[in-house]
Amino acid sequence: MAFTKKTIRDINLKGKTVLLRADYNVPIKDGKVAGDFRIKQSKSTLEYLLDQDCKIVICSHLGRPKGPDDKSASLKPVVANLNKLLDRNIQFAPDCIGPETESLAKALQPRQILLLENLRYHSEEEANDDQFAQALAKLAEVFIQDGFGVVHRKHASTSAITKHLPSVAGLLLEKEVDTITEVMDKPKRPLMAIIGGAKIADKIDVLTKFVDLADFVVIGGAMANTFLLARGMDLGESLIDKEDVHLANQIIDRAHAKAKARRFVFYLPQDGVVAKKLDKTVTTRVVDWGAHVIADIESYPKMPPRSASTIHADEAIYDIGPISAAFIAGGLQMVDTVVWNGTMGVAELDGVVGPIGPFAHGTELVIEAIAGKLGHRPYSLVGGGDTASFIENKQQTEYFDHVSTGGGASLDLMCGKPLPGVEALEDK
Secondary structure: OOOOEOEOOOOOOOOOEEEEEOOOOOOEEOOEEOOOHHHHHOHHHHHHHHHOOOEEEEEOOOOOOOOOOOHHHOOOOHHHHHHHHHOOOOEEEOOOOOHHHHHHHHOOOOOOEEEEOOHHHOOOOOOOOHHHHHHHHOOOOEEEEOOHHHOOOOOOOOOHHHHOOOEEEOHHHHHHHHHHHHHHHOOOOOEEEEEOOOOHHHHHHHHHHHHHHOOEEEEOOOHHHHHHHHOOOOOOOOOOOHHHHHHHHHHHHHHHHHHHHOOOEEEEOOEEEEEOOOOOOOOOEEEEOOOEEEEOOOOOOOOOOOOOOOOOOOOEEEEEOHHHHHHHHHHHOOOOEEEEEOOOOOOOOOOOOOOOOOOOHHHHHHHHHHOOOOOOOOEEEEOOHHHHHHHHHOOOHHHOOEEOOOOHHHHHHHOOOOOHHHHOOOEO
8 A cells, every 4th residue: 555645755845945754763872872873774865865955854752751950861962973974964953942033043054954952851742742742833934744653643743733734754754654654554474473572561552453364473582471471481580571461372372373374473482481580691502392383284294392491490591592593594495575564582682792792692593584595585664663773783784675673653553553653644
């Protein structure tokens, strides 16, 4: 389904002052941007606006500041990255609204850019306050929504602002919606979904969607622990959510029913890397607790029995084990599309020396398989969030066909939920 909202290509922007809502919610470390993937993804929209001789005012949020004096959440470090990306001097406004900001915006010349300070220094942003939106609207003649990572929110810069300015989509937003919608509506099969994360409740909708849609579903990360608990395993000190056990059972029952009707695999880890504490130098061991595959028995025979070992009471699972990683990697050799959201373990630890932490081996093997290093290379969509951050930090984005800039937004779009920040834009 083609994008149905107007984009910057559909209106006359020549010489106009535009307010661009970007998503520059990037990691900041020691006063510098530690990962600029989201900034780089806004380049196509910015270059188009520059070609139209626009005067560009950019607004964004960063993190969840404790208040307007929380300098750790300032967007000022982003200026250096934008300067390098666009090879020009970007101006910075110390606030996102107010007389000083209005003066800076009014003084802009064609092809000049002003970056505003963090929207969330004002509580009115998340409250979708109309007066705050009006104050933002004073800065420009047209509003452009290009922050895909926030369009699932009803905030002043995604919703209320559209009542006060002509509002259209940027090129990144259009690309994100078109790409994810195409994969969900017309996937090239077989389709595999790899879903990680901590809480089943946070991803129950997308889990249900993929059990219905995909041919192969893999559960990883801490979320898998709750599924294993539902299967009767003793998990020691592993992170689990007992309140989600009933949700795990619902998903398992749904997967069983589907496997009886058609060729389908639902895979839970069958071994894991355990340790007594979460530390980069801790002693680890692999525990093999046996196969937990729900499948069409005729198509996917049961694995031969093995002697299962147990997790000690003072240990916790921090990564999938080598057998599980190999099974997933093997599955990736047989599918044509993979959608991935959630790492397979605690993939990043502060202070880890070297390319791979002690609990990132499962995630790394998945990356190698998706990248085609084991042979076959499926079309790959990464649904943002922590997975995208890990791939970005490891400089591995080039191995994937589409790495989304939105976590919650990509999940909501996959599930078919409405995105308020998209719905508020003008129809074509």
